[in-house]
Amino acid sequence: xxxxxxLAEHRRGELRDVTFEMLTKGxxxxxxxxxxxTAVLLGYNVKEFAKKLADQTxxxxxxxxxxxxxxxxxxxxxxxxxxxxxxxPPLTLIGHTAFGVDLAPSLxxxxxxxxxTDCIDVDFEEEKLVVVRQxxxxxxxxxxxxxxxxxxxxxxxxxxxxxxxxxxxxxxxTEVPSPLKEDIPYKKFIEYFEAPAGEVDIxxxxxxxxxxxxxxxxxxxxxxxxxxxxxxxxxxxxRPIVDKGWLPSDRQVGTSxxxxxxxxxxxxxxxxxxxxVSGMKxxxxxxxxxxxxxAPIFRAADYGVVEDLFKVVPTxxxxxxxxxx
Amino acid sequence: MDKExxxxxxxxxxxxxxxxxxxxxxVSPGGKSINTEDLxxxxxxxxxxxxxxxxxxxxxxxxxxxxxxxxxxxADSTLRKCLARGADKAIRLxxxxxxxxxxxxxxxILHKAIKDLPFxxxxxxxxxxxxxxxxxxxxxxxxxxxxxxxxxxKVEPKEGFMRVNRELEGGxxxxxxxxxxxxxxxxxxxxxxxxxxxxxxxxAREKELKVLGLADLGLKxxxxxxxxxxxxxxxxxxxxxxxxxxxxxxxxxxxxAKIVEIIKSKGLV
Ligand SMILES: Cc1cc2nc3c(=O)[nH]c(=O)nc-3n(C[C@H](O)[C@H](O)[C@H](O)COP(=O)(O)OP(=O)(O)OC[C@H]3O[C@@H](n4cnc5c(N)ncnc54)[C@H](O)[C@@H]3O)c2cc1C
Ligand SMILES: Nc1ncnc2c1ncn2[C@@H]1O[C@H](COP(=O)(O)O)[C@@H](O)[C@H]1O
Numbered sequence: 001x002x003x004x005x006x007l008a009e010h011r012r013g014e015l016r017d018v019t020f021e022m023l024t025k026g027x028x029x030x031x032x033x034x035x036x037x038t039a040v041l042l043g044y045n046v047k048e049f050a051k052k053l054a055d056q057t058x059x060x061x062x063x064x065x066x067x068x069x070x071x072x073x074x075x076x077x078x079x080x081x082x083x084x085x086x087x088x089p090p091l092t093l094i095g096h097t098a099f100g101v102d103l104a105p106s107l108x109x110x111x112x113x114x115x116x117t118d119c120i121d122v123d124f125e126e127e128k129l130v131v132v133r134q135x136x137x138x139x140x141x142x143x144x145x146x147x148x149x150x151x152x153x154x155x156x157x158x159x160x161x162x163x164x165x166x167x168x169x170x171x172x173x174t175e176v177p178s179p180l181k182e183d184i185p186y187k188k189f190i191e192y193f194e195a196p197a198g199e200v201d202i203x204x205x206x207x208x209x210x211x212x213x214x215x216x217x218x219x220x221x222x223x224x225x226x227x228x229x230x231x232x233x234x235x236x237x238x239r240p241i242v243d244k245g246w247l248p249s250d251r252q253v254g255t256s257x258x259x260x261x262x263x264x265x266x267x268x269x270x271x272x273x274x275x276x277v278s279g280m281k282x283x284x285x286x287x288x289x290x291x292x293x294x295a296p297i298f299r300a301a302d303y304g305v306v307e308d309l310f311k312v313v314p315t316x317x318x319x320x321x322x323x324x325x
Numbered sequence: 326m327d328k329e330x331x332x333x334x335x336x337x338x339x340x341x342x343x344x345x346x347x348x349x350x351x352v353s354p355g356g357k358s359i360n361t362e363d364l365x366x367x368x369x370x371x372x373x374x375x376x377x378x379x380x381x382x383x384x385x386x387x388x389x390x391x392x393x394x395x396x397x398x399x400a401d402s403t404l405r406k407c408l409a410r411g412a413d414k415a416i417r418l419x420x421x422x423x424x425x426x427x428x429x430x431x432x433x434i435l436h437k438a439i440k441d442l443p444f445x446x447x448x449x450x451x452x453x454x455x456x457x458x459x460x461x462x463x464x465x466x467x468x469x470x471x472x473x474x475x476x477x478x479k480v481e482p483k484e485g486f487m488r489v490n491r492e493l494e495g496g497x498x499x500x501x502x503x504x505x506x507x508x509x510x511x512x513x514x515x516x517x518x519x520x521x522x523x524x525x526x527x528x529a530r531e532k533e534l535k536v537l538g539l540a541d542l543g544l545k546x547x548x549x550x551x552x553x554x555x556x557x558x559x560x561x562x563x564x565x566x567x568x569x570x571x572x573x574x575x576x577x578x579x580x581x582a583k584i585v586e587i588i589k590s591k592g593l594v
Binding site: 099101146 | 343345346347349350352359428429432451454455456457458459460462463464466467468472473474475476488490491492493494495496497498499500501502503504507512513514517554555556557558559560561562563564566567568569570571572573577578580581582584585587588589591593594
C-alpha cells in the first residue's frame with residue numbers, strides 16, 4: 001500500500017500544532033487516494049509522541065537517536081532521504097515553519113522530488129499533484145501543478161487546516177534504525193535563546209491598538225499611543241515596526257511574535273500577511289483601518305474602515321475622549 | 326581579528342520585486358501573472374537586510390561583496406543600489422530561456438554562476454516578497470554542497486565558522502555554529518539597512534556590472550525556465566472572500582462614532 005508521510009514537528013518536549021493540522025489534511029488525502037497515512041517521527045526519547053501520533057494514523061515510523069534531539073536540518077535530511085528512498089511515499093507533508101523551511105528544499109533537491117512550499121491546499125488530480133499558494137503578501141492566489149513524479153514534497157502553511165479529533169486508530173509503531181553514524185561536523189546546535197520579558201505583556205491586554213508599516217515614520221507613533229491611552233489599551237504592532245526599532249520585540253503580534261486574543265484588536269496600517277493574522281485572528285472583535293480596500297486584513301476583520309489612518313485615528317481618539325468627558 | 330587575514334569573499338543574492346503592499350493588483354488576461362506595468366520595483370525587503378549584513382561583514386573583516394540576481398535588464402536598478410551601498414561587483418543573469426523559472430530553476434541558474442566564484446559566505450533573504458517560496462536559498466546551498474542556516478537574526482564571525490542565531494516561532498531563537506563556506510538566509514530586523522549616499526552613487530558608476538546568459542553559464546534550455554521548473558502556474562486569481570469585514574462607511578465623524586458604538590456595545594469603554 002502506498003503511503004502519505006506526515007513529518008511530525010516537535011520542540012522542547014512538545015508536539016507542535018502544525019503536526020495535527022497536517023495529519024488532518026493528510027487523512028483527507030489518504031482516504032481519497034486510498035493510501036496509508038504514516039507519521040514520521042524523528043527525535044530522541046520521543047516514544048510518548050509516537051503514541052499520540054498512532055491514535056491518528058495507520059502507522060508511525062520512529063527514528064530515535066540522540067543526534068536528532070534538537071533540530072538540525074542536515075541530520076534530519078539524512079534520515080528522511082533514507083526513509084523516502086526506501087518507502088517511496090508519493091507525498092510527504094512538512095510544516096512551512098522555521099523547521100520546515102530549513103529542511104524541505106534541500107531534501108527535495110537531494111531526492112529530486114518536486115517541492116511546493118507554503119501551500120494552503122494540496123490535492124491529487126489525475127496523478128498530478130496540484131497545490132494552492134498565496135503570493136504578493138496574500139493579495140493573489142496561485143493554483144499550480146507539480147512536474148510528474150513518483151514522490152512529491154509539500155510544505156503546508158501553519159494554522160490553515162483545522163486539526164480534527166478522530167476515534168483512536170491505534171496505528172502500529174515501527175522503530176527504524178538510525179542511519180546516522182556520527183555527529184554532523186559542520187553544523188552544531190548550541191542552545192535556545194529567549195529574549196528576556198519586557199515590562200508590557202500584550203497577551204494580557206483586553207484592548208490592543210496595533211500599528212503597522214502604514215504609520216510610515218517613528219514620529220507618527222504618538223497618534224496610535226494616544227488612541228490606546230484613550231481606550232485604556234496597549235499598543236502592539238506588526239513586524240516591520242519592531243525591525244525598525246520603533247517598538248520592542250515583545251510588542252510584536254504574529255508567528256514570530258506573540259499570539260494574542262484580546263476583546264478588541266484594532267489593526268491600523270497593517271496589510272494582513274498570514275504571519276501577522278495567525279497571531280491575532282482569534283481576538284473577540286477585530287477592527288481594521290487601512291486605505292487599501294483589497295488589503296487581506298479585511299478578510300480577518302469583523303469591521304473595516306477604508307480610509308487614511310492619519311485622518312481616522314485622531315478623529316476616533318477625540319470621539320472616545322468626548323464620550324468619556 | 327586581523328582584517329586582511331580573515332578577509333571574506335561574500336556573495337549576496339538579490340531579487341528585483343514589485344512593491345505590492347499598497348498597490349492595486351490585477352491579474353493579466355492570460356490568468357497566469359499579474360499586471361506589473363504600474364508597479365514600482367525595488368530590492369526585495371529581505372535581500373536589503375542580506376546586502377547590509379554582507380557590507381557589515383566586509384567592513385569588519387575585509388574582503389569583497391558580489392551582488393547577483395536572476396532577472397531582466399530592469400533589475401540593474403537594484404544591482405546599482407547594491408553597488409552604491411557597498412557591494413564591489415554585480416552580476417545579472419539574464420536570458421530569454423530563464424523566463425518562467427520557479428524557485429528550483431532559479432537556484433540552478435544561481436548555482437552555475439556561483440560555483441566557480443571564490444566565496445566564504447553566501448547571503449540571501451528568507452523569502453522573496455512576490456512569490457514567497459522561501460526555497461531558492463536552501464536549494465542553492467544543497468546544489469553547492471555547503472551547509473545553510475535560514476531565518477538568521479544574528480551573525481558572529483569566528484575562526485573558520487560562524488555563530489548564528491536562527492529565529493523560530495514565538496520569539497524563540499536557536500544558536501548554531503556553522504562551518505564556512507556556508508549559506509545564510511537572513512531575516513528582517515537583523516540590522517539597519519543604510520541609506521545610499523551621494524558618494525556611494527558616484528562610486529557605483531565605476532564598478533563592474535557583468536551580464537551573463539544561458540551559454541555563458543553552460544546551461545541547457547531544458548534545465549531552466551518552465552521546462553526546468555518543478556512548478557507550473559495553472560492560474561492566478563484574487564482570493565475568494567470567505568468572510569469579509571463589515572465596512573463602516575460615512576464621513577470621518579460618522580465612521581468614528583460607529584466604532585465607538587461597537588466598542589461600547591461590547592462593554593469595553
Ligand atoms: C518567517 C517570517 C515570520 C514573520 N513573522 C511575522 C510576525 O510575527 N508578525 C508580523 O506582523 N509579520 C511577520 N512577518 C512579516 C510579514 O510577512 C509581513 O511582511 C508583515 O506582517 C507586514 O507588515 P505590515 O502589514 O505592517 O506592512 P505592509 O505589508 O507594508 O502593509 C502596510 C499597510 O498599511 C496600509 N497603509 C499605508 N499607508 C496608510 C495610510 N495612510 N492609512 C491607512 N493605511 C495605510 C497599506 O495599504 C498596507 O496594507 C514574518 C515574515 C516571515 C517571512
Ligand atoms: N531571481 C533571483 N535572483 C537572485 N536571488 C534570488 C532570486 N530569487 C530568489 N533569490 C534569493 O533567494 C531568497 C529566497 O527567495 P524565494 O525562495 O524565491 O522566496 C531571496 O531572498 C533572494 O536572496
